[in-house]
Amino acid sequence: MNKILLTISAGMWDGIQHRPHHFARRAALNNWTVLYVEPPATLISPLKNRTTIERWKYWREGLRKETESLYLLSLPPIFPFGNMNRTINRINQRIMAKTITKALQSFSNSKVTLYTFLPNTVDMLPYLNVEAVIYDCVDDHGSFSGFVDKKIVLEMEKDLMRQADICFATSHKLYSDRKAWNPNFYLIPNGTDHDFFAKTASITEEEIPADVADLSHPTIGFIGGISDWVDLSLVKQVADSRPDCNFIFIGPIATDISLLEALSNVHFIGPRRYEHLPYYLRKFDICWIPFKINELTKSVNPIKLYEYMSSGKPVISTPLPEVKHFEGLIEIAKDKQETIVSIDRILDSNINDVNREKRQKVGQDNSWDSRWQYAEHLIQSLQK
Incomplete structure (x- = not known):
C-alpha cells in the first residue's frame, strides 16, 4: 500500500526553506509519497501583497509533480480572519479539505498520514480520511502579529494536540508549555543541511555573488526573513556605531525598514535561492541573529543558527533561550554595547580559528538527516 505523507505548513515550496521542506524532502527519499500543501492566500491578501495572486495561479494548476515521490498542491483563496474567528476557520478548513481530498484521489490504494505544522488544521480533521495525525509545533503561533487572536489560536492548538497521535516541538519552551496536552509529545530541535553549508569554506572569492562581492570587509550578515521579530533598532545603533x-x-x-534605508553600510539584498546561500555566507566575516526578545522569539529554535555553525563562521546572537545553549561557541550580546564588543573580539582575535571546528561539529551533530530519522522512527512506532 502506498504511504502518503500529507504535509500542511505555512511556507510556499519555493520560499524560505524551513523544517517542513527539509522533512518533506527526506520523507520522499525514504519510502513516502509526499503531498506538500502550500498555504492559501485570503481574499484580501493581494491588497497587502500582490505577489499572493501567484498562489491563485498555482491553485488553478492543480497537483504539481516536483519529483517522483513529492507533489505540490496550492489551495483556493479563503476568507480572512480565520485565526481570529473559529467559525470562519471551520469554513476555510472545509474548503481546503475539499481540494486536498480531490488531489488525494490521484493516489490509488493509499494510506494517508497527516503531518501538520498549523494549529488551525484541527478544523480540517472532520473532513479528511487519514490513518494518523502528527502535529509539529515549530512556533508559538498565537504570538505572531497581525490578524491573530492568541486565545483562539491556543484553543485550536490544544484541540489539535488532544486529537493528534503524536506531537513534536522544536524548542524547550514550546515543549514545556504544551506537554500536558498530549502524552506522545517529543522534543525535536531544528537542524541544518550540514554538508551543504560546510562547503562555505571551500568557495573561492571569485564565486561570491556579484551583488555583495565588492562590499568591503568587515562584513556582518543575516540570512532569513526580515520581519517584525528582527530588532531593526538594534541594527541601526550598531551600524551607526x-x-x-x-x-x-x-x-x-x-516589515518597515525605513529606519535603515538611509544608512550606506546596511544592504538589503532581497531573497535568494537556497542553493546560493553558502556563496553569500562566504562573504560574511560574522553571522548575526539580531532578534528581539519577546513571547514569540522566546520559543524560537532558529534554523539559521545551525546553518551558520555548519559554515564554521563566527556567530553573534541576542540572548534567545535556545541560543544560550551554545554560549562559549558563539557570542551572546543583548544590546548595542555588547554587540560592538563581540564584533571587536571576533575581528581582533583568533576566535574564528579556535572555534571553527567546534561550531561545525555542532552543525554535524544537528543535521536534518538525523532529525528526520528520529521523527520517522517515532511515526513508525504508531503502526506497531
Whole structure:
C-alpha cells in the first residue's frame, strides 16, 4: 500500500526553506509519497501583497509533480480572519479539505498520514480520511502579529494536540508549555543541511555573488526573513556605531525598514535561492541573529543558527533561550554595547580559528538527516 505523507505548513515550496521542506524532502527519499500543501492566500491578501495572486495561479494548476515521490498542491483563496474567528476557520478548513481530498484521489490504494505544522488544521480533521495525525509545533503561533487572536489560536492548538497521535516541538519552551496536552509529545530541535553549508569554506572569492562581492570587509550578515521579530533598532545603533562594517541582509522583507534605508553600510539584498546561500555566507566575516526578545522569539529554535555553525563562521546572537545553549561557541550580546564588543573580539582575535571546528561539529551533530530519522522512527512506532 502506498504511504502518503500529507504535509500542511505555512511556507510556499519555493520560499524560505524551513523544517517542513527539509522533512518533506527526506520523507520522499525514504519510502513516502509526499503531498506538500502550500498555504492559501485570503481574499484580501493581494491588497497587502500582490505577489499572493501567484498562489491563485498555482491553485488553478492543480497537483504539481516536483519529483517522483513529492507533489505540490496550492489551495483556493479563503476568507480572512480565520485565526481570529473559529467559525470562519471551520469554513476555510472545509474548503481546503475539499481540494486536498480531490488531489488525494490521484493516489490509488493509499494510506494517508497527516503531518501538520498549523494549529488551525484541527478544523480540517472532520473532513479528511487519514490513518494518523502528527502535529509539529515549530512556533508559538498565537504570538505572531497581525490578524491573530492568541486565545483562539491556543484553543485550536490544544484541540489539535488532544486529537493528534503524536506531537513534536522544536524548542524547550514550546515543549514545556504544551506537554500536558498530549502524552506522545517529543522534543525535536531544528537542524541544518550540514554538508551543504560546510562547503562555505571551500568557495573561492571569485564565486561570491556579484551583488555583495565588492562590499568591503568587515562584513556582518543575516540570512532569513526580515520581519517584525528582527530588532531593526538594534541594527541601526550598531551600524551607526560601526561605519567601517558592512551589514548584509539576505531574505524577503516583511516589515518597515525605513529606519535603515538611509544608512550606506546596511544592504538589503532581497531573497535568494537556497542553493546560493553558502556563496553569500562566504562573504560574511560574522553571522548575526539580531532578534528581539519577546513571547514569540522566546520559543524560537532558529534554523539559521545551525546553518551558520555548519559554515564554521563566527556567530553573534541576542540572548534567545535556545541560543544560550551554545554560549562559549558563539557570542551572546543583548544590546548595542555588547554587540560592538563581540564584533571587536571576533575581528581582533583568533576566535574564528579556535572555534571553527567546534561550531561545525555542532552543525554535524544537528543535521536534518538525523532529525528526520528520529521523527520517522517515532511515526513508525504508531503502526506497531
